[in-house]
Amino acid sequence: MKTIYLDNNATTAVAPEVRDAMLPYLGEFYGNPSSMHSFGGQVAGAVDEARQRVARLLGAQPEEIIFTSCGSESDNTAFWSALQTQPEKRRIITTRVEHPAILNVAQYWERQGYHVTYLPVDDKCRLDLDAYAEALREDTALVSVMCANNEVGTIYPVEKMARMAAEKGVLFHTDAVQAVGKAPLNLGESAIGMLSLSGHKLHAPKGIGVLYVRKGVRFRPLLRGGHQEHGRRAGTENVPYIIGLGMAAHLASEHMEQERTGVARLRDKLEQGLLAAIPDCRVNGDTENRLPNTSNIAFKNVEGEAILLMLDRLGICASSGSACTSGSLEPSHVLRAMGVPFTFAHGSVRFSLSRYTTEEEVDFTVQHLPSAIETLRKISPFKG
Amino acid sequence: MWNYTDAVHDHFLHPRNAGPLADANAIGEVGSLACGDALKLYLRINDKGIIEDAGFETFGCASAIASSSVLTELVKGMHVDEAIKLTNKDIANALGGLPKEKMHCSVMGAEALEAAIRQWKGEPAVPHAHEEGKLICKCFGVTDAQILRAIRENGLKTVEEITNYTKAGGACGDCLDQIAEILADELRSPRLVEIAPKPRLTNVQRMQRVMKVIDEEIRPQLEADGGTIELVDVDGKRVLVSLGGRCAQCRASAVTLHDLVQRTLREQVEDDITVEEA
Numbered sequence: 001m002k003t004i005y006l007d008n009n010a011t012t013a014v015a016p017e018v019r020d021a022m023l024p025y026l027g028e029f030y031g032n033p034s035s036m037h038s039f040g041g042q043v044a045g046a047v048d049e050a051r052q053r054v055a056r057l058l059g060a061q062p063e064e065i066i067f068t069s070c071g072s073e074s075d076n077t078a079f080w081s082a083l084q085t086q087p088e089k090r091r092i093i094t095t096r097v098e099h100p101a102i103l104n105v106a107q108y109w110e111r112q113g114y115h116v117t118y119l120p121v122d123d124k125c126r127l128d129l130d131a132y133a134e135a136l137r138e139d140t141a142l143v144s145v146m147c148a149n150n151e152v153g154t155i156y157p158v159e160k161m162a163r164m165a166a167e168k169g170v171l172f173h174t175d176a177v178q179a180v181g182k183a184p185l186n187l188g189e190s191a192i193g194m195l196s197l198s199g200h201k202l203h204a205p206k207g208i209g210v211l212y213v214r215k216g217v218r219f220r221p222l223l224r225g226g227h228q229e230h231g232r233r234a235g236t237e238n239v240p241y242i243i244g245l246g247m248a249a250h251l252a253s254e255h256m257e258q259e260r261t262g263v264a265r266l267r268d269k270l271e272q273g274l275l276a277a278i279p280d281c282r283v284n285g286d287t288e289n290r291l292p293n294t295s296n297i298a299f300k301n302v303e304g305e306a307i308l309l310m311l312d313r314l315g316i317c318a319s320s321g322s323a324c325t326s327g328s329l330e331p332s333h334v335l336r337a338m339g340v341p342f343t344f345a346h347g348s349v350r351f352s353l354s355r356y357t358t359e360e361e362v363d364f365t366v367q368h369l370p371s372a373i374e375t376l377r378k379i380s381p382f383k384g
Numbered sequence: 385m386w387n388y389t390d391a392v393h394d395h396f397l398h399p400r401n402a403g404p405l406a407d408a409n410a411i412g413e414v415g416s417l418a419c420g421d422a423l424k425l426y427l428r429i430n431d432k433g434i435i436e437d438a439g440f441e442t443f444g445c446a447s448a449i450a451s452s453s454v455l456t457e458l459v460k461g462m463h464v465d466e467a468i469k470l471t472n473k474d475i476a477n478a479l480g481g482l483p484k485e486k487m488h489c490s491v492m493g494a495e496a497l498e499a500a501i502r503q504w505k506g507e508p509a510v511p512h513a514h515e516e517g518k519l520i521c522k523c524f525g526v527t528d529a530q531i532l533r534a535i536r537e538n539g540l541k542t543v544e545e546i547t548n549y550t551k552a553g554g555a556c557g558d559c560l561d562q563i564a565e566i567l568a569d570e571l572r573s574p575r576l577v578e579i580a581p582k583p584r585l586t587n588v589q590r591m592q593r594v595m596k597v598i599d600e601e602i603r604p605q606l607e608a609d610g611g612t613i614e615l616v617d618v619d620g621k622r623v624l625v626s627l628g629g630r631c632a633q634c635r636a637s638a639v640t641l642h643d644l645v646q647r648t649l650r651e652q653v654e655d656d657i658t659v660e661e662a
Contacts, residue, residue, distance in 0.1 A: 084605065087644055088636050113643065220608075303420065305386075305445035309396060322420065322445070330555050331420070342418040346443075379402045379449065381424040381441035382417055 001315040004361040006270075008201075009150050009178060009294060009352035010319055014244070015203040021247040022205075025240040033237050034228065043239055050246025054210055057249040058195065059186035066211045066229045067242050071177040071198030072101040074211035075144075077222040077233070078173045078194045079105050082142035083114070085218040086171070089141035095119045095127060095156075096337040098146055102175050103333070106144070119145075124286040125154040125338050133164060140170045147179035147195075151321055151334040151350055152285030153294030155183060162191035171217065177201055181252035182259050182291050193217045199241065203354070204248035208241035255355050264292035266362050267353050271295045273366030278373050284340060284348055293353040296321070298344035301383070302376040307349055310372035316365055321348040343382070388446060389480035395450035400457050405439035412500030414492050419524050419551065421448045421489065425455070425496040429504050433464045440496075447479075447486040454478045455493040464501050470494060471537045472549070487549045491534060520562050523555035528566055535570050543567060585654060591618045593653045598625070602648055606631055606640070613645065616662035623649060624662040637661075 005013070031040035033047050048062070055062045068074045079092075094106045096118045110116040117135045119127055127145070136143070143165045148155045162172035173194040176185065181202040187195065194217065199208035213219050213232070225234030252259075275281060280300040299307065304322025311318055321332030322345070330336065331345040340348070351365075377383075388396075405426035415422030421444030428437040438456035442449045455475055459467045472490035476482045482490060502508065517527030534540060534549040543563050547553045553560045585593070595615055603613050611631030616624040625645060631637050646659040 085608075087605070087609070087640065090643075112647070301417075301443060303444050303448070306396070306449060309393075309446045313397070342420075346417070346420050379399060379441055380443040381413070381422055382443055 004314075004316045004364060006351040006353060006357065006361070006365065007317040007319050008354040008357075009350065011200045011206065012203045012354055013356060014205050015248060015251055017251060018204055018244045018247045022240045022244040025243050029239075033239065034226070046246075047237055047239060047242050050242045050249075053246040053253075054249040057180070057185075057253045058197075058212060059188045060212055061188070061215065063230070064187075064212050064215055066213060066232050067237065067245075068209040068211050068233060069207060069238070070209040071099075071175070071196050071201075072209075073222070074196035074198075074209045075099075075101045075173075075175055076105055077211050078144065078196060079109060079142065080222045081213075081218075081220045082171050082173065082194070083109065084220040086141045089139045091115045091117070091137060091140040093117045093119065093132070093135050093140055093143045093145075095121065095145055097121050097125060097149055097151075097334045098144070099150055099175060099177065101177075102144055102146070114141075121154075121337050123338055123340075125149055125152050125284070125334065126286055126289075127156060127161075129157070129161070129164075132161060136165060136168050136170060138168050138170070140165075140168070142171050142173060144173040144175065147174050147176040147185075148183060148291045149285070149334060150178040151332055152296040152338070153178075153291035154286040155179070155289050155291060158192060159190045162193070166191040178291065181249075181256065182263075182293060184256060187212060187214065199245040199248060202248050202252050204245040205241055208238060208245045210245070258355055260292050263353050263355055263357065266357055266359065267293055267295050267351075269359075270351060270353070270362045270365060271297065273362070274369060277366060277370040281373075282344065284335065284338065284344075294350065295352075296348060296350045298340060299347040299349065299373050300343050301380050302347045302373060304347055304349055306376050307347065307372065310376065311349075311365075311369065314364075314368050314372075316368075319350045319352075321350065322346045386447070386483050386486065388450075388483070391454070391478070391480045392447055392450040392482065395453040395479065396446040399440075399449055399453040401437075401439050401453065401460075402441075403439055404441060405437055408437075408439065410500040410504035412496040412498065412503065414495045414499060415444070416525075417443065421445065421492060423448065423452050423492050423496045425452070425493075425500050427459070427500050427504070429464060429501075435459045435462050435464065435467060444489065444492075445486070447482050447489040448492065450479055451475050451482070451489045451493040452496075455497060459497065464504065467497060468501050470497060472534070473537055484545070484548050487538070488551045491530075491549055495530070520566070521550075521552035521555075521559045524551040526550050526552035531563060531566050532570060535567060540567070541571070587618075587620075590621075590653065594618055594623055594649060594657075597649055597652045598645075601652070602645055605644065611640075621654065621657050623657055623659045625659060626662050 029043055031043045033044035051062045051065050054065050092114050106116050145156055145158055145161055147158050158174045165172040171193045174192055175196045177198040180197045193214050195212040197210045200206040221232050223234045282298050284296040284298055304320030308320050321335045335345045408426035408428050410427040410429050412425040424441045426439040427435050430436050438460050440452040440456055442452040472494040475490040475493045517529030520528050530550055540546055546563055553563050598615050606613050611629040614626050616626055627637050641659055649657045
């Protein structure tokens with residue numbers, strides 16, 4: 001059975017070019033970039049090139065790029081640094097729909113005595129900028145708002161929000177893990193102070209991330225030790241993965257337009273096909289302003305995990321915000337924050353495409369999902 | 385991904401007796417859309433009390449559907465007096481087991497069966513919710529009687545297990561303390577609270593640790609902002625310090641003392657240390 005992978009917001013396939021770029025650094029080029037000899041020095045050159053490629057994708061300067069082990073480390077470091085460098089400021093602003101990599105960190109600092117504002121969202125997962133303006137204060141240490149929501153794809157006006165923060169002298173961080181490569185960024189011209197990204201969401205392997213820290217932003221490292229990354233992140237560089245991420249960033253720059261048009265076209269075809277073939281379903285999120293690859297569809301009166309298992313039989317991979325898939329007993333915090341009614345929330349399925357998704361895969365899904373939903377609805381006690 | 389048995393997969397993909405039973409004379413309904421799963425169990429019981437046929441409608445995950453399906457197979461041909469003795473364990477066992485987080489699906493089956501039989505006997509459908517039990521979990525509508533039943537039938541030992549079996553406490557968590565009390569009473573043992581062993585420090589050990597944390601952690605942070613700190617004395621759990629540099633003139637020095645110095649020492653040395661300025 002062929003695998004149809006529509007779960008690219010969970011993780012992505014490693015691009016063949018990325019794998020090929022990495023392999024020499026798992027083989028003959030095993031030197032330490034910090035070494036004084038040229039055997040290590042040549043590796044340092046390759047790491048520099050990767051840094052430049054990542055910087056180019058973000059519209060940043062190479063020295064503003066810190067390689068980390070993952071998006072979560074980047075997020076943890078951003079909070080740590082912002083709070084340690086501004087001990088007199090005791091307030092944090094974030095949103096109710098952040099990824100757990102932010103939410104749980106914010107809650108940790110809340111337990112340490114910080115005042116945290118969790119901005120609410122409306123039924124399309126949009127933020128209210130007036131509420132944000134009201135929450136912003138001079139003694140706010142950090143604002144952290146995601147570039148785009150991982151579950152429903154809604155894109156946030158982070159550049160505008162960063163400017164509003166800057167007017168009050170407040171540092172702005174964005175978790176861009178889901179947006180990088182799908183929505184263009186030009187950090188050189190923005191007021192964003194820090195940004196997190198993760199390699200495995202853009203066709204690099206798992207285990208590599210980046211924290212961007214704009215020049216001039218005061219910084220305190222989370223990992224102390226050696227002088228790597230200019231003393232901002234200790235630990236010998238994960239060279240093969242850094243090289244891989246550099247290549248992935250290069251490919252992402254090249255494919256940005258394809259993501260925004262080709263992938264979006266297939267996503268729309270999938271979404272419209274399913275909505276036309278299946279009664280009583282609706283799209284979660286802001287269809288006007290959404291990641292080009294994401295479609296979150298709620299099927300009334302059926303449960304998400306059951307849908308996923310039906311899809312799994314067909315070789316189709318997707319995710320659900322239902323309670324049963326996570327092992328928790330409630331639907332996802334994002335769907336709850338949006339106020340999605342229970343009749344729909346438990347039956348929400350996220351399809352996320354990539355530039356490797358084909359027309360045939362979309363057609364196959366549109367062809368087979370309706371009968372699976374019908375089967376489940378037949379045995380559901382709730383009708384209409 | 386859940387590690388379901390082949391039997392769960394089989395019953396999910398090929399549910400037995402699915403759909404309503406037209407001539408049912410006993411119906412048991414449990415769960416709701418809000419809870420994320422619901423089961424409507426249909427039984428046809430003859431004059432002798434034998435369950436002649438069964439059917440079901442289920443909203444829920446694969447294990448909820450499989451539990452319902454296997455339940456209808458189990459009860460068909462049974463006498464109601466025998467059927468009423470079926471527990472959630474019997475349902476889970478018939479499926480070759482369920483992941484522990486999914487045991488509540490089997491509990492839902494046992495409750496629907498009980499509700500159906502009670503209806504057939506002319507008793508109130510849900511015994512626990514009103515006269516027999518007190519509502520504990522408001523999110524999922526779980527009573528103390530249901531919690532006790534799950535504890536007794538499955539030999540549960542922790543609050544987490546109770547949540548896995550009954551869902552109680554799985555949403556807002558407000559009732560977790562009450563659940564812990566019910567469990568403690570049932571086990572007739574002191575409340576299960578994990579107490580991390582706290583090392584007792586001698587005066588010398590405490591002083592050494594305080595010095596180390598101030599030297600290695602606190603002073604570098606203050607120095608980064610142009611201030612400094614000196615340890616003056618350690619008197620029992622009272623730590624006396626003096627702030628210098630920019631900290632000395634800083635109006636926020638009381639905040640620094642409390643939020644940075646005292647908090648760091650509490651985190652890293654002992655949690656009841658107090659810090660004062662000498």
